[in-house]
Amino acid sequence: MPLLIMGFFVLQLDRGNIGNALTDFFLQDVGITQNQFNVGQQLLSLGIVLLEIPSNLILYRTGPTVWIGCQILAWGLVATFQAFQKGLASFLITRLLLGFCESGFIPAGLFTITRWYKRDETSKRFSWFFIGNMSAGACSGLIAYGILHMRGVCGLAGWQWLFLLEGILTILAGLIFLTLFPSSPSSPISLLHRRYFTPRESLILHRRVILDDPTKGEPRRHVSLSELKHTLSNWRLLPHILLTICGLAPSALFMAYAPSLVVSFGFDRLRANAMTSIGAWILLVTNIAWGMISDRIGKRGPMVTLGLLLFWGATLGNRLLIESKNPNLRFAFITLGIVFSSNWHPVNGSWMALNTDTSGERSITMAVLIMSANTSGIVGSQIFQQEDRPLYRTGWTIIIALATFALIMSVVANVQYRVLNRRGKTKQDGAKFSL
Numbered sequence: 001m002p003l004l005i006m007g008f009f010v011l012q013l014d015r016g017n018i019g020n021a022l023t024d025f026f027l028q029d030v031g032i033t034q035n036q037f038n039v040g041q042q043l044l045s046l047g048i049v050l051l052e053i054p055s056n057l058i059l060y061r062t063g064p065t066v067w068i069g070c071q072i073l074a075w076g077l078v079a080t081f082q083a084f085q086k087g088l089a090s091f092l093i094t095r096l097l098l099g100f101c102e103s104g105f106i107p108a109g110l111f112t113i114t115r116w117y118k119r120d121e122t123s124k125r126f127s128w129f130f131i132g133n134m135s136a137g138a139c140s141g142l143i144a145y146g147i148l149h150m151r152g153v154c155g156l157a158g159w160q161w162l163f164l165l166e167g168i169l170t171i172l173a174g175l176i177f178l179t180l181f182p183s184s185p186s187s188p189i190s191l192l193h194r195r196y197f198t199p200r201e202s203l204i205l206h207r208r209v210i211l212d213d214p215t216k217g218e219p220r221r222h223v224s225l226s227e228l229k230h231t232l233s234n235w236r237l238l239p240h241i242l243l244t245i246c247g248l249a250p251s252a253l254f255m256a257y258a259p260s261l262v263v264s265f266g267f268d269r270l271r272a273n274a275m276t277s278i279g280a281w282i283l284l285v286t287n288i289a290w291g292m293i294s295d296r297i298g299k300r301g302p303m304v305t306l307g308l309l310l311f312w313g314a315t316l317g318n319r320l321l322i323e324s325k326n327p328n329l330r331f332a333f334i335t336l337g338i339v340f341s342s343n344w345h346p347v348n349g350s351w352m353a354l355n356t357d358t359s360g361e362r363s364i365t366m367a368v369l370i371m372s373a374n375t376s377g378i379v380g381s382q383i384f385q386q387e388d389r390p391l392y393r394t395g396w397t398i399i400i401a402l403a404t405f406a407l408i409m410s411v412v413a414n415v416q417y418r419v420l421n422r423r424g425k426t427k428q429d430g431a432k433f434s435l
Contacts, residue, residue, distance in 0.1 A: 003177050003181050012134075013136045013166045016136065017163065017166055019258065020140060021162060022259065030086060038384075039092065041377065042382065044099040044377065045377030045381065048099045050100075054104075055103050056367040060363050064112045071104065072177055076173070080164055083156070120295055121295065123346070123351075130346040141259065145270055148270055179192050227361050231361045239409045239413035240351070246376070246379075247402070249402050252380030265327040283340075308406050312400075315400055318396055318399075348369070352366075
């Protein structure tokens with residue numbers, strides 16, 4: 001778990017530091033407009049979406065150690081050298097390349113967790129995995145606050161130092177992952193031949209998971225065509241996909257624009273980077289709480305709906321306050337929006353994983369989930385338009401509409417499983433659908 005969390009941490013640093021760069025004259029230095037910046041953010045998400053399923057198919061064949069480790073190294077190199085981009089073409093190519101290299105990491109991590117833990121342990125572990133993402137969001141503003149003060153050192157801008165230093169950190173993380181991550185529960189040995197558990201402990205680790213879910217004992221190293229077809233034609237995934245796209249689109253927006261929004265309220269541009277980390281730190285707590293409560297009560301659907309309801313309330317407050325002259329009140333509601341922007345997302349992933357039939361379907365389902373999450377980035381990147389500045393009336397109205405639809409889809413997802421269980425429908429193993 002610590003190694004997977006570390007990988008997610010550096011992924012989010014490299015994906016999200018562009019929002020901090022905006023406060024250091026990034027657009028002017030590179031020579032692009034706000035709308036062109038939005039297109040670049042869309043290309044990042046598009047690159048991830050295009051290669052998500054192929055990446056997971058490779059993972060299933062090669063195993064997590066080599067594939068995930070090489071991915072971290074690849075995007076670390078792109079993240080480092082993006083410090084030297086200049087002009088629209090290099091900006092767009094860099095964002096697309098970063099998306100290609102990052103594609104597959106999150107579903108690979110989620111699938112790997114399902115291989116190590118029992119079904120009633122996955123929600124909490126999924127939430128801990130996303131701590132990597134959210135702690136990076138919490139730290140990025142504070143890190144940027146320090147690094148952006150380096151503007152002028154060796155003739156480089158602050159945002160260039162930000163990309164360089166965080167990219168180098170990612171490369172180091174990739175090397176650590178490659179050398180230390182254990183191959184599987186039945187053979188927990190790293191590439192350096194370090195054994196983490198005794199043979200007896202390895203047997204217990206493997207057996208407890210197989211007794212809980214026999215499909216995890218399948219020896220195949222590929223996903224069958226029938227599993228791929230069954231997953232992609234599974235109508236029960238549709239509400240999950242829609243609530244993920246609509247619910248996370250505003251979250252993608254906050255990641256890129258939260259520091260700039262806080263600056264527009266009247267706060268100092270460097271201080272704004274540190275201020276936006278407050279909501280991200282609280283999000284860490286709500287994220288873990290949602291996962292632990294879900295595993296404790298044995299129900300994921302109600303917790304997904306509750307999270308989206310609280311997020312809907314925060315976005316409504318932000319829309320109503322766009323003309324407020326009280327900067328502290330506006331900052332408070334932006335913070336609330338960040339706090340409840342994605343704490344329900346890992347629980348939704350666990351819910352989807354629990355309702356799959358085979359290990360192969362679980363792998364593809366996790367890829368579909370993260371494809372949906374990155375599609376939300378394509379949607380969210382275009383919500384705030386240059387001509388809608390500075391209040392973004394249209395943008396906040398769109399956010400309310402997206403949050404409302406996501407909330408409705410979460411209710412639909414809850415209802416569909418309850419109806420199926422009442423009608424006696426079951427999964428292939430005869431178990432009821434998880435609520």
